[in-house]
Amino acid sequence: MDSRQIRIALTGNPNSGKTTIFNHLTGTRQKVGNWPGVTVEKKEGDIEKFGCQLKIVDLPGTYSLTPFSIEEIVARDYILEDRPDVVIDIIDASNLERSLYLANQLRELDCKVIFALNMADLARSRGYKIDGEKLSELLGVPVVFTVGNKKEGLDELLKTAVEYAESGTGIPESRKVRYSKDIEKAISEVREELESRIGPDFPYNRRWTAVKLLEDDTIIKQRLEKLLGTDSAQVLEKAQQLRDKLADLFHEEPEIVMTDERYGFIAGILKEVVTTSSRRRVDISRNIDLVLTNRFLGFPIFIFFIWAMFQITFTVGAYPMAWLDAGISALSSGVDALLPPGVFESFLLEGVIAGVGSVIIFLPNIVLLFFCIALFEDTGYMARAAFLMDRIMHLIGLHGKSFIPMLMGFGCNVPAIMATRALESRKDRILTVLITPFMSCSARLPVYIVLAGTFFAAYAGTVIFLLYLSGVVVAIVTGRLFRVILLKGEDAPFVMELPPYRLPMLKSLLIHMWDRSKMFLKKMGGVILVGSIIIWVLSAYPKAIDYSVDYGARMDQVHAEYAEKIASAPAAEARKLEEERTARIADLRRAKRIEHAEKSYLGRIGRFVSPVFEPIGMDWRGSVAILTGFVAKEVVVSTMGVLYAAEGDAESDALHRALRNSGMTSLAALSMMVFVLLYLPCLATVAVINRETGTRWMILSVVYTTAIAWLAAFFIYQGGRLLMA
Amino acid sequence: MGNIHTHERRQFEKLFDQEEIDCLQQRLAILDAFLQTEQHVTADELTDILKKQGQGFEKPFVEETLELMRRYGFAQKNRFENGQARYEHRHLGDHHDHMICTKCNRIIEFEDSRLENLQQEIARSYGFHMLQHRMEIYGICDRCLKDRMKKMPLTAAKIGERVVIRELTGGSSSRLRLMSMGLRVNDELEVITNYGQGQMVVAAGNQRYVLGRGLARKIIVEPYSQASPSGSKDSAP
Numbered sequence: 001m002d003s004r005q006i007r008i009a010l011t012g013n014p015n016s017g018k019t020t021i022f023n024h025l026t027g028t029r030q031k032v033g034n035w036p037g038v039t040v041e042k043k044e045g046d047i048e049k050f051g052c053q054l055k056i057v058d059l060p061g062t063y064s065l066t067p068f069s070i071e072e073i074v075a076r077d078y079i080l081e082d083r084p085d086v087v088i089d090i091i092d093a094s095n096l097e098r099s100l101y102l103a104n105q106l107r108e109l110d111c112k113v114i115f116a117l118n119m120a121d122l123a124r125s126r127g128y129k130i131d132g133e134k135l136s137e138l139l140g141v142p143v144v145f146t147v148g149n150k151k152e153g154l155d156e157l158l159k160t161a162v163e164y165a166e167s168g169t170g171i172p173e174s175r176k177v178r179y180s181k182d183i184e185k186a187i188s189e190v191r192e193e194l195e196s197r198i199g200p201d202f203p204y205n206r207r208w209t210a211v212k213l214l215e216d217d218t219i220i221k222q223r224l225e226k227l228l229g230t231d232s233a234q235v236l237e238k239a240q241q242l243r244d245k246l247a248d249l250f251h252e253e254p255e256i257v258m259t260d261e262r263y264g265f266i267a268g269i270l271k272e273v274v275t276t277s278s279r280r281r282v283d284i285s286r287n288i289d290l291v292l293t294n295r296f297l298g299f300p301i302f303i304f305f306i307w308a309m310f311q312i313t314f315t316v317g318a319y320p321m322a323w324l325d326a327g328i329s330a331l332s333s334g335v336d337a338l339l340p341p342g343v344f345e346s347f348l349l350e351g352v353i354a355g356v357g358s359v360i361i362f363l364p365n366i367v368l369l370f371f372c373i374a375l376f377e378d379t380g381y382m383a384r385a386a387f388l389m390d391r392i393m394h395l396i397g398l399h400g401k402s403f404i405p406m407l408m409g410f411g412c413n414v415p416a417i418m419a420t421r422a423l424e425s426r427k428d429r430i431l432t433v434l435i436t437p438f439m440s441c442s443a444r445l446p447v448y449i450v451l452a453g454t455f456f457a458a459y460a461g462t463v464i465f466l467l468y469l470s471g472v473v474v475a476i477v478t479g480r481l482f483r484v485i486l487l488k489g490e491d492a493p494f495v496m497e498l499p500p501y502r503l504p505m506l507k508s509l510l511i512h513m514w515d516r517s518k519m520f521l522k523k524m525g526g527v528i529l530v531g532s533i534i535i536w537v538l539s540a541y542p543k544a545i546d547y548s549v550d551y552g553a554r555m556d557q558v559h560a561e562y563a564e565k566i567a568s569a570p571a572a573e574a575r576k577l578e579e580e581r582t583a584r585i586a587d588l589r590r591a592k593r594i595e596h597a598e599k600s601y602l603g604r605i606g607r608f609v610s611p612v613f614e615p616i617g618m619d620w621r622g623s624v625a626i627l628t629g630f631v632a633k634e635v636v637v638s639t640m641g642v643l644y645a646a647e648g649d650a651e652s653d654a655l656h657r658a659l660r661n662s663g664m665t666s667l668a669a670l671s672m673m674v675f676v677l678l679y680l681p682c683l684a685t686v687a688v689i690n691r692e693t694g695t696r697w698m699i700l701s702v703v704y705t706t707a708i709a710w711l712a713a714f715f716i717y718q719g720g721r722l723l724m725a
Numbered sequence: 726m727g728n729i730h731t732h733e734r735r736q737f738e739k740l741f742d743q744e745e746i747d748c749l750q751q752r753l754a755i756l757d758a759f760l761q762t763e764q765h766v767t768a769d770e771l772t773d774i775l776k777k778q779g780q781g782f783e784k785p786f787v788e789e790t791l792e793l794m795r796r797y798g799f800a801q802k803n804r805f806e807n808g809q810a811r812y813e814h815r816h817l818g819d820h821h822d823h824m825i826c827t828k829c830n831r832i833i834e835f836e837d838s839r840l841e842n843l844q845q846e847i848a849r850s851y852g853f854h855m856l857q858h859r860m861e862i863y864g865i866c867d868r869c870l871k872d873r874m875k876k877m878p879l880t881a882a883k884i885g886e887r888v889v890i891r892e893l894t895g896g897s898s899s900r901l902r903l904m905s906m907g908l909r910v911n912d913e914l915e916v917i918t919n920y921g922q923g924q925m926v927v928a929a930g931n932q933r934y935v936l937g938r939g940l941a942r943k944i945i946v947e948p949y950s951q952a953s954p955s956g957s958k959d960s961a962p
Binding site for chain 1: 895897898899900901902903904905906907908909915917918920922923924926928930931932933934935936937939940943
């Protein structure tokens with residue numbers, strides 16, 4: 001069989017159903033990566049069909065190929081530089097006019113384009129009838145009708161793509177957009193100037209390059225400078241002259257005139273291929289929007305949805321959490337039973353299983369939260385939420401869109417920071433990345449549950465809610481501050497299309513949910529595993545510890561003492577004595593463990609850094625717990641488990657009791673919770689911040705969050721002490 | 726027409742004589758030919774006309790004479806779109822003052838004897854000998870003003886109001902962006918939400934858009950009811 005590889009790029013307007021088609025074409029065989037050099041998600045999928053290896057690349061959804069945003073640059077660059085064999089343009093048939101704008105830009109680029117007229121059923125119900133054959137004939141492009149969400153026409157689409165890729169034909173010159181006389185003249189003049197200076201290996205279509213130069217496309221100008229060196233000067237100068245001339249002639253920038261003319265060309269085509277019946281259905285989406293974005297109703301409904309989301313996340317999530325917890329316990333006892341006691345067993349139980357286990361139980365919460373967020377996104381509600389939040393976000397000087405990553409931050413900061421990619425302005429992105437870690441992620445919740453549960457028993461719920469709220473307030477204040485000092489806003493003109501409301505499809509919901517949950521799992525597999533092992537090593541070593549008491553001898557002593565007593569005592573009393581003995585032994589064991597922890601490397605580090613944490617009310621154990629929380633904030637709880645209770649698992653009453661007995665005050669507990677809320681994001685988040693914004697911003701984020709956390713905790717602890725005194 | 730031209734010719738003769746300008750006779754021939762044209766001519770075209778009448782003048786000489794006439798207010802020079810200078814003679818005898826609309830370029834002629842007398846008086850008080858004068862008031866005519874009052878930024882439209890986009894102002898990149906997203910001049914919009922501050926939502930066809938206030942302010946619209954699809958678009962000359 002022929003195993004030729006064909007590269008197919010999918011492009012189209014946002015909301016044209018491109019992602020649905022991509023999901024159906026590639027299913028689960030998707031690879032999510034990055035476009036080189038920029039932080040725009042790149043999705044690829046390899047499939048085998050018609051005896052060919054098809055590599056399908058999902059380009060970012062764009063309205064045009066004019067480089068306004070990173071997405072447009074990425075999409076255009078891929079087509080220009082990587083030269084896919086076929087480009088499939090997914091066209092929203094119910095919005096043909098606008099879709100054809102991008103489609104015509106693709107045609108001008110001289111690549112092999114196929115039009116997928118998607119959602120043709122919707123177009124029909126709206127009273128448009130499209131003559132696909134005529135369209136194909138007029139534009140010289142294969143046209144396939146598809147209904148993405150019903151999987152209709154997808155096989156034919158791929159078949160056409162393969163055939164088209166293997167045929168030698170492109171778009172005939174005569175079918176391309178013709179501009180008015182003066183512009184055409186200018187194009188050919190630039191083209192001549194260009195052709196006199198370039199070799200046969202010039203990578204771009206010449207006419208297209210000339211058009212772009214007349215449009216003053218900065219990226220193409222730069223490319224030309226790179227390709228031609230000093231020769232480019234004359235070409236650019238010529239283009240500039242002609243631009244000025246055209247601007248004088250039309251009283252308008254040439255790019256605007258050309259856009260108008262492209263639409264003119266499109267209008268001509270529409271006249272030929274579309275018949276509109278007078279039947280017009282009520283636009284349901286519009287009516288829903290009248291309610292959901294209503295001045296008075298919009299916000300309460302929004303709050304309700306968010307409330308429902310958290311309810312589902314935490315109440316429904318509690319069940320699988322319990323199962324996972326049970327599973328982990330079973331696993332540890334299984335390992336305990338199977339393996340002989342020793343370093344390896346201890347490593348596996350206390351290092352790997354305890355460390356990763358304490359984190360993995362949050363998976364249900366996170367999966368559910370991301371499921372809800374995917375639901376918001378796929379139904380189209382998220383865009384409305386962003387609109388509703390816009391006014392609040394403006395307090396920080398951000399657009400409503402920044403709210404989406406912040407909302408995700410309640411689940412896990414890692415995918416949240418990745419989600420800032422949807423923001424167009426780089427400054428907005430950085431600002432959002434800097435404030436997102438203040439959204440209290442689900443990893444911080446167990447810390448609150450343990451501490452608030454122990455010290456504020458009856459008011460634990462309120463305390464936790466206030467903590468979440470404080471995070472949001474700190475985020476807003478920080479945003480405001482950074483906006484004024486560091487990231488002075490260029491208030492970019494903002495326009496966003498509201499996607500139509502759609503019934504979500506389970507498959508795409510699951511794919512969305514899984515994409516993000518995967519990031520959480522990856523973090524667990526990598527960072528947290530390594531971190532847990534390091535903590536275990538630090539707390540287990542050095543093995544040879546110079547104990548203040550010879551515990552072994554003490555235990556022997558106790559054994560001997562009781563053996564004597566039990567032997568001489570009557571049967572009824574013997575049982576009681578036996579219990580007493582066990583308790584004393586356990587006490588000794590615990591004391592030994594605590595001393596071990598204190599004298600381990602971890603304990604030494606804790607003692608070393610504890611002066612820093614003393615003013616905020618934490619002893620060396622708290623300090624160590626906080627330090628280890630850098631690996632992942634969940635780890636704070638398990639470290640406390642090791643350092644305070646030393647027996648039983650972290651969630652148990654033992655820890656509560658031990659904490660109360662440790663001399664920790666409720667004020668210190670509050671101070672610690674606030675510190676955990678605010679201090680530096682976990683290792684995985686830091687790594688993501690570094691990747692998304694660069695080292696300087698990452699360092700700023702680490703230093704700033706920690707400083708704020710310390711100051712806030714300091715004021716709470718010292719202020720509280722003053723008040724109580 | 727004839728006597729107006731004679732009047733102008735006489736004035737010209739008198740003036741050029743006073744100013745001791747050379748080649749008076751040739752220049753008067755050019756003046757005659759110029760006065761007979763009734764539209765804008767370029768120096769080239771006038772040279773051709775003169776050549777057809779059997780009077781061969783060099784183009785630079787014709788150009789110089791036209792410039793002289795312009796300097797003394799007999800001709801008006803216009804540079805139209807292609808940048809070529811065209812000349813038009815001014816009817817000095819048949820005097821009117823003008824109001825010129827900068828929007829639609831309509832010219833309204835008016836005459837007021839009080840104004841004329843006042844000008845004479847002022848010139849006299851300065852000891853100034855007035856040969857002629859030109860009075861042009863630039864502004865916006867009543868028709869355009871009426872159109873303009875209907876126009877408003879999109880931000881001023883109320884919830885539920887249907888409007889038509891009349892103009893996209895602002896930089897070319899934000900205009901291009903709106904255009905490529907499908908918001909163009911003459912498109913019909915319905916305002917879905919407008920809280921009086923912050924972003925607003927509009928519907929265009931089956932699409933809905935969120936617009937930042939800054940951008941919405943740059944979209945000039947007109948209420949739908951009065952507007953025909955391309956009704957009062959600027960009618961450039």
